[in-house]
Amino acid sequence: MQHFSIWSLLRNSMSYHEGWERQWRSPEPKREYDAVVIGAAGHGLATAYYMAKEHGMRNIAVVERGWLGGGNTARNTTIVRSNYLWDESTALYEKAMVLWEGLSQDLNYNVMFSQRGVMNLGHTLQDMRDLERRVNANRLNGVDAEVVTPEQIKEMIPFINLNTRYPVLGASLQRRAGVARHDAVAWGYARAADALGVDIIQNCEVQDYLWSGDRIVGVKTNRGDIGAGKVGLAAAGSTTLLTQKAHLQVPIENYMLQAYVTEAIKPVVNHVVVWSAAYFYVSQSDKGGLVYGGHLDKHSSWAQRGNLGNVVEVQQDLVSAIPFTSRLRLRRHWGGLNDMTPDSSPFICQTSVPGLYLNAGWCYGGFKATPGSGWAMAHTVAQDRPHALNAAFSLDRFHTGHLIDEHGAAAVAH
Ligand SMILES: Cc1cc2nc3c(=O)[nH]c(=O)nc-3n(C[C@H](O)[C@H](O)[C@H](O)COP(=O)(O)OP(=O)(O)OC[C@H]3O[C@@H](n4cnc5c(N)ncnc54)[C@H](O)[C@@H]3O)c2cc1C
Numbered sequence: 001m002q003h004f005s006i007w008s009l010l011r012n013s014m015s016y017h018e019g020w021e022r023q024w025r026s027p028e029p030k031r032e033y034d035a036v037v038i039g040a041a042g043h044g045l046a047t048a049y050y051m052a053k054e055h056g057m058r059n060i061a062v063v064e065r066g067w068l069g070g071g072n073t074a075r076n077t078t079i080v081r082s083n084y085l086w087d088e089s090t091a092l093y094e095k096a097m098v099l100w101e102g103l104s105q106d107l108n109y110n111v112m113f114s115q116r117g118v119m120n121l122g123h124t125l126q127d128m129r130d131l132e133r134r135v136n137a138n139r140l141n142g143v144d145a146e147v148v149t150p151e152q153i154k155e156m157i158p159f160i161n162l163n164t165r166y167p168v169l170g171a172s173l174q175r176r177a178g179v180a181r182h183d184a185v186a187w188g189y190a191r192a193a194d195a196l197g198v199d200i201i202q203n204c205e206v207q208d209y210l211w212s213g214d215r216i217v218g219v220k221t222n223r224g225d226i227g228a229g230k231v232g233l234a235a236a237g238s239t240t241l242l243t244q245k246a247h248l249q250v251p252i253e254n255y256m257l258q259a260y261v262t263e264a265i266k267p268v269v270n271h272v273v274v275w276s277a278a279y280f281y282v283s284q285s286d287k288g289g290l291v292y293g294g295h296l297d298k299h300s301s302w303a304q305r306g307n308l309g310n311v312v313e314v315q316q317d318l319v320s321a322i323p324f325t326s327r328l329r330l331r332r333h334w335g336g337l338n339d340m341t342p343d344s345s346p347f348i349c350q351t352s353v354p355g356l357y358l359n360a361g362w363c364y365g366g367f368k369a370t371p372g373s374g375w376a377m378a379h380t381v382a383q384d385r386p387h388a389l390n391a392a393f394s395l396d397r398f399h400t401g402h403l404i405d406e407h408g409a410a411a412v413a414h
Helices: 006-014 042-055 087-101 103-107 125-140 150-156 182-195 236-245 308-321 323-327 370-383
Strands: 032-038 060-063 118-122 146-148 170-174 199-201 206-212 215-221 224-233 253-264 272-275 280-284 289-293 330-340 347-350 356-360
Touching (some): 032 215, 042 182, 103 182, 118 150, 125 146, 206 236, 236 253, 289 308, 308 323
Parallel strands (some): 032 060, 118 272, 224 356
Antiparallel strands (some): 215 224, 280 289
């Protein structure tokens, strides 16, 4: 693999940048792999990378029905934080955070991880109690968190309107949190996994499974049958289509979430800011556009087109929060299918179907988990048992009642 550095940049500039190699191969699928991962996006690619890197597995393929990173990985608003309430979540997302902090170096690919801080605003006394409870829980778990006053918020974001229809009484702030470049995460993992021998096969849709008795032993695809000792499923919004074919019931329903970006302006929002009451949030991209979004659609669906009610609601929230934005043009908006679970927590687990492993249920918060999720999923697939980090994120919790109810915990979105 060609190493990226200031020296390789200089060297290639001498030859008009015509000497760069392709970032990953486009191999034909082999007949048989030790493991096949379905879904070449953040979670699937990270899983394959850590299976190869940490567990020495080399005969692995990641199959993708479209193009690499075309799912929610490239549709999300890239908030990365680890300030979850419950211990199980904190451990998993903090593992991800630590991996994020060294990811560009590890992958030798700039994922543009920017630790600019994520602020969750409180609008009522109850919001403030919830935020304080969360900050205390985070600190007990060794995660950085603090409560900031309206004056401190105004100092950090001078343009903010604190006296909107949701008056701001304070906020929680995780300074190590921030954003990353979504495509770069998929590309960085793809390049690094490919360098370790992982076959990434695009335009290869899994249509069914190959069985030997009650065991899954491969996948049927539009490019032929591919045998696999193990099959990992990381298909986000398409999860239930594929679990259905495995006769496995999972508590996941799809809801669409939209996001928006304005034309580029000078830096005005230097943090990620979340208005808890409205579920509205905004950050500013490195190109200058304000990137923002609101709540899910109110009904379950498979649509990936925006619905107008949400467009209107979110623009109102933006203008009410930062009034001068009424003069900005909306440049683009788009939607993605979120695999929602009843307790807002994911699954990284073995399943009751031998040979099938599940990584799903990330709701609207899976981007931030990508490195930790892939790391834990790789352990689970390679070792045939969960790591302590993901033991609680099993399908069993809906039988045992040990739910990890992050949604019920407090109004902190994304
Ligand atoms: C608008 C929006 C904003 C969001 N904002 C944030 C945020 O700020 N922070 C955050 O942490 N999270 C956020 N999320 C959630 C986050 O994007 C997802 O949880 C995460 O990207 C899921 O990653 P993934 O790798 O599991 O899935 P995806 O990126 O969706 O990848 C799944 C892949 O599986 C492939 N696939 C599906 N079916 C098949 C098949 N049959 N055969 C082969 N391949 C198949 C798909 O083509 C796709 O490439 C947001 C989501 C949306 C929609």
